[in-house]
Amino acid sequence: MIDISNIHKTYITGSNKLHVLKGIDLKVEAGEMISVMGASGSGKSTLLNILGILDNHDHGEYLLSGIRIENLNERKAARLRNKYLGFVFQSFNLVSFKNAAENVALPLYYQNVKRKKRNAIAMEYLDRMGLKEWAHHLPNELSGGQKQRVAIARALIGKPKVILADEPTGALDSVTSQEVMDILTDINKNENITMLIVTHELDIAKRTQKTIRITDGLITEIIKN
Amino acid sequence: MFSLDRWQEIYLTIRKNKLRTFLTGFAVAWGIFMLIILLGSGNGLENGVKEQFKGGAMNGIWISSGVTSVQYKGLKTGREIKFTDQDYKLIKNSIKGYDHISARLFLGSVLVSYKNEYGTFFVSPSHPDYGYIKEVQILQGRFLNQIDIRECRKVAAIGEKVKSQLFKGRDTVALEKYINIKGVPFKIIGIFRDFGRDDNEQKRIYIPITTAQKVFYTSNVINQISFTTGDASPAEADAMLRKAKLTLSRSHTFSPDDPRAIDIMNKSEDVKRFNALFAGIRMFIWIIGIGTIIAGIVGVSNIMMISVKERTKEIGIRKALGATPGSIIGLVMQEAILITGFAGYVGLVLGVGLLELITKNIPPSDFFRNPEANFAIAVGATILLIIAGAFAGFFPAIKAAAIRPIEALREE
Ligand SMILES: Nc1ncnc2c1ncn2[C@@H]1O[C@H](COP(=O)(O)OP(=O)(O)OP(=O)(O)O)[C@@H](O)[C@H]1O
Ligand SMILES: [Mg+2]
Numbered sequence: 001m002i003d004i005s006n007i008h009k010t011y012i013t014g015s016n017k018l019h020v021l022k023g024i025d026l027k028v029e030a031g032e033m034i035s036v037m038g039a040s041g042s043g044k045s046t047l048l049n050i051l052g053i054l055d056n057h058d059h060g061e062y063l064l065s066g067i068r069i070e071n072l073n074e075r076k077a078a079r080l081r082n083k084y085l086g087f088v089f090q091s092f093n094l095v096s097f098k099n100a101a102e103n104v105a106l107p108l109y110y111q112n113v114k115r116k117k118r119n120a121i122a123m124e125y126l127d128r129m130g131l132k133e134w135a136h137h138l139p140n141e142l143s144g145g146q147k148q149r150v151a152i153a154r155a156l157i158g159k160p161k162v163i164l165a166d167e168p169t170g171a172l173d174s175v176t177s178q179e180v181m182d183i184l185t186d187i188n189k190n191e192n193i194t195m196l197i198v199t200h201e202l203d204i205a206k207r208t209q210k211t212i213r214i215t216d217g218l219i220t221e222i223i224k225n
Numbered sequence: 226m227f228s229l230d231r232w233q234e235i236y237l238t239i240r241k242n243k244l245r246t247f248l249t250g251f252a253v254a255w256g257i258f259m260l261i262i263l264l265g266s267g268n269g270l271e272n273g274v275k276e277q278f279k280g281g282a283m284n285g286i287w288i289s290s291g292v293t294s295v296q297y298k299g300l301k302t303g304r305e306i307k308f309t310d311q312d313y314k315l316i317k318n319s320i321k322g323y324d325h326i327s328a329r330l331f332l333g334s335v336l337v338s339y340k341n342e343y344g345t346f347f348v349s350p351s352h353p354d355y356g357y358i359k360e361v362q363i364l365q366g367r368f369l370n371q372i373d374i375r376e377c378r379k380v381a382a383i384g385e386k387v388k389s390q391l392f393k394g395r396d397t398v399a400l401e402k403y404i405n406i407k408g409v410p411f412k413i414i415g416i417f418r419d420f421g422r423d424d425n426e427q428k429r430i431y432i433p434i435t436t437a438q439k440v441f442y443t444s445n446v447i448n449q450i451s452f453t454t455g456d457a458s459p460a461e462a463d464a465m466l467r468k469a470k471l472t473l474s475r476s477h478t479f480s481p482d483d484p485r486a487i488d489i490m491n492k493s494e495d496v497k498r499f500n501a502l503f504a505g506i507r508m509f510i511w512i513i514g515i516g517t518i519i520a521g522i523v524g525v526s527n528i529m530m531i532s533v534k535e536r537t538k539e540i541g542i543r544k545a546l547g548a549t550p551g552s553i554i555g556l557v558m559q560e561a562i563l564i565t566g567f568a569g570y571v572g573l574v575l576g577v578g579l580l581e582l583i584t585k586n587i588p589p590s591d592f593f594r595n596p597e598a599n600f601a602i603a604v605g606a607t608i609l610l611i612i613a614g615a616f617a618g619f620f621p622a623i624k625a626a627a628i629r630p631i632e633a634l635r636e637e
Contacts (some may be wrong), residue, residue: 054545054631074626075549082547093634095539097241110547115230158547 001065001162001194002028002051008059009046020046022217023060030161033188033195035205038214044198045166047214051196052085052164053077065161082110086155086193088165092147094139100126100150101135107158125153129183145176152183162194163187169204181207235560242532249528250568253613256521257569257606260514261576261598267510269583269596271503276594278496279420282325285358286466287451287490288473294485298478306477306486310438310445316452319472320465324455327352328447330437337430338405339391346387348406348430350437356382358451359419366400366415373414373433379440381406382415386427406430409440422591454493462493518609522565522617529561529621533628540625541633550626557625561618562611569610573603 009021020043028034038044049055050062053069062069065084072080086107087093094103105122113121126135129149139147148168155163165184169177181204188195197208205211206225213221239246290306313328330350337346349355356368361382368382381404383391388399403410411432419426438444450469454462466489471481479486533540540553580596589595 049631052545054629054634075551078544078547078549081545087545089634093538093542093545095542097237097539102237106543107546109230109234110543110549110552115233154546 001030001032002026002196003063004051004060006060007047007050007057007062009043009050009055009057020217021050021057024214024217024219026212026219028162028194028196030194031188031192032210033185033208034197035208035211036196036198036214037200037202037205037211042214043217044214048164048166048196048198051162052087053081078110082107082158084161086158086160086163088148088151088155088163088168090167090170092139092144092151092171094147094150094154096139099136099138100131100142103139103150104153104157107154111158121157122153125157126150129153143176144172145179148172148176148180149183152180152187156187156191156193160193162196165195165197167198167200169199169201174203177201177204231555231559232563234556235563238536238560239564245528245532246564249525250564250571252524253518253521253565253568253610254572254575256514256518257572257610258576258579259517260510260606261573261602262579263510263514264507264602265576265580265583265596265598266593267503267506268598269593270506272595272597273590273592274499274503276589277422277591278492278499279422281421281492282358282360282453283492283496284454284457284462285451285492286454286462286469287449288469289449289488289490291485291488293479293483295480295483297480297483300478304479306473306479308447308450308473310447312473312476313447313450315472315476316450316469320452320468322455322457322461322465323452325354325357326450326452327355327358328434329355329449329451330434330443330446331448332437332441335407337387337391339402340396342391342393344387344390344428346384346428346430347425348432348437350432350434352434355431355451356417358453359421361417361419364416364418366413368415368417369431369433374435377436377439378433379409379411379436380414380433381411382417382431383413384427384429385416385418386424387430388416390428404430406432407441459493459497466491515609518613522613525561525565525614525617526620529557529618530624533557533621533625536625537628537633540628541630544628544630545634553626553628554622557622558615558618561621562614565614565617566610569606569613573606577603 005025007021007024011018011020024047036044036047046055050057053072064080067080095106098106101119101122104125105118108118108121123132123135126132129152131146131149131153134142134146139150142150168184169180172180184195184197185207187193197204199205208225211223211225212219213223290308293300293302293304293306296302310328317326328351332348332350334345335348337344337348351369352374353369353371361368364385366382369380372378373380383399383404391404392399399413399416402413404413419429434447438446454465457465470487473487474481477486543553577598580598584595584597
């Protein structure tokens with residue numbers, strides 16, 4: 001599903017150059033659930049952004065579901081994100097003035113699904129997250145766990161092939177974190193969606209099939225859990 | 226591009242930012258309101274002045290005799306030019322393209338009586354065509370005709386005011402009655418209305434010029450020759466006037482360049498001058514109005530810029546979820562067009578409403594009447610608004626489309 005080799009990324013700020021990724025090779029099979037660990041600043045988010053086509057890599061090769069990701073224009077990148085990828089962030093990133101259902105339905109808006117149909121599907125996904133009663137609440141009326149479940153529903157609704165989660169439990173307490181992981185493993189199992197989860201917590205990483213450790217811009221360890 | 230969904234998206238964001246939207250819209254509404262008021266006032270001024278031109282054909286030319294002021298062919302200045310029937314015939318035969326022509330004699334204001342009622346009125350001996358040249362409206366009876374001229378009939382067409390002044394009380398039927406002009410009885414054959422602004426135009430009495438020459442012993446003298454130029458072009462009308470001048474200068478031996486020998490009133494010239502003036506005023510108004518609207522647009526653009534900055538994160542999320550740059554541009558531009566369009570429309574309606582109110586409640590004066598904003602102005606303003614909205618949204622939209630999701634979504 002994901003096949004990257006020798007990925008390099010350098011950030012240039014003013015006269016400073018920061019070589020963050022120094023040749024990453026990684027193969028992720030369809031349906032795999034992988035966690036990424038590493039010290040702060042080691043380049044985990046950078047890698048995830050490149051995999052999510054939110055950022056470009058400077059060097060190397062990236063194949064997503066067999067499609068070569070290189071020098072895409074923004075329009076194509078947006079289409080690919082919409083079709084293949086779902087995102088879950090540490091800070092949820094819900095649109096504050098849209099209610100839960102509207103947030104969940106947003107990816108379908110960009111797939112030109114009609115409003116009525118969109119809302120019906122969004123309700124379905126919210127129901128699966130146990131949030132049917134909260135469909136018409138704004139994000140600031142929801143708890144952290146609820147917000148993340150809304151975000152997961154939003155990531156799922158476009159039927160992506162891959163879900164990229166950057167510290168999805170980083171802002172949640174341990175009980176809620178486990179609940180969110182329950183949902184994610186369920187989805188992985190039942191819908192065969194490939195998952196990459198960046199985390200700092202070992203017990204979260206332990207719940208995935210494989211843990212990849214990044215140190216100083218390189219993969220230094222792959223552990224089977 | 227203009228899907229219902231997009232409108233719903235925009236409606237949602239506008240509803241979330243009511244005050245901001247209102248303030249933005251206000252600037253645009255004010256701009257359009259001012260433009261409409263200015264254009265309406267310009268029209269009011271124009272209508273007022275046009276009113277001054279009424280009472281006399283727009284293509285009329287009046288030539289009166291004067292006194293020479295330039296030495297010519299050994300003749301000294303200060304010579305009085307006297308037109309005669311001969312000049313009338315000469316001009317009638319020499320110019321081509323006129324549709325009405327008349328000679329006129331000036332008798333000045335004259336004491337006129339009917340039974341025991343008296344009044345002084347301007348008695349104007351003329352040809353029947355003068356009714357057309359002056360564009361009088363016949364209310365009763367008829368104007369002068371050729372038979373009156375040929376047979377030197379003692380008949381008179383009188384103005385409304387003449388009638389109301391001489392026929393009072395129970396004696397209100399004026400037609401066929403005889404009035405006394407300088408001791409000579411004339412039968413009233415018609416009553417007319419003149420559209421001239423001057424009250425005196427209503428106090429005229431027209432009688433056949435041949436009759437006047439006979440009964441008031443002026444022999445073949447006339448004071449003025451006037452004609453209308455039909456549907457001649459301005460250049461052709463000019464040529465007709467030049468020909469008439471040349472004819473008169475030859476028959477009376479005065480310099481064709483003498484400005485005083487004959488006195489010319491050329492209505493189409495005046496109208497042309499005023500049209501040019503009002504074209505200038507109108508342009509001036511559009512420039513001011515568009516300036517005001519541009520100020521509004523810059524306001525909208527600025528606020529949209531701020532709005533885009535505030536919405537950086539939202540736009541980043543949209544992009545991560547699959548929004549193309551085109552759809553983001555559309556979203557911002559459409560919002561700008563919607564705000565400018567709606568606010569501008571409100572300004573338009575208020576402006577037209579105020580003009581309407583002014584027209585209804587302020588009596589028309591000599592220089593101001595019916596300040597209207599016509600359909601063309603409204604259509605023009607609407608098109609202007611849409612273009613303005615697109616302009617206002619353009620730069621913020623480009624800025625929004627350039628937002629990079631990784632930067633928008635990065636945690637602080
Ligand atoms: N847009 C950017 N411009 C410049 N430097 C950047 C940019 N994004 C990240 N960096 C730098 O690159 C390095 C890697 O950042 P990254 O966000 O990938 O780390 P991370 O492994 O996700 O860390 P954390 O666990 O704290 O989230 C950091 O030193 C960071 O300062
Ligand atoms: Mg990170």
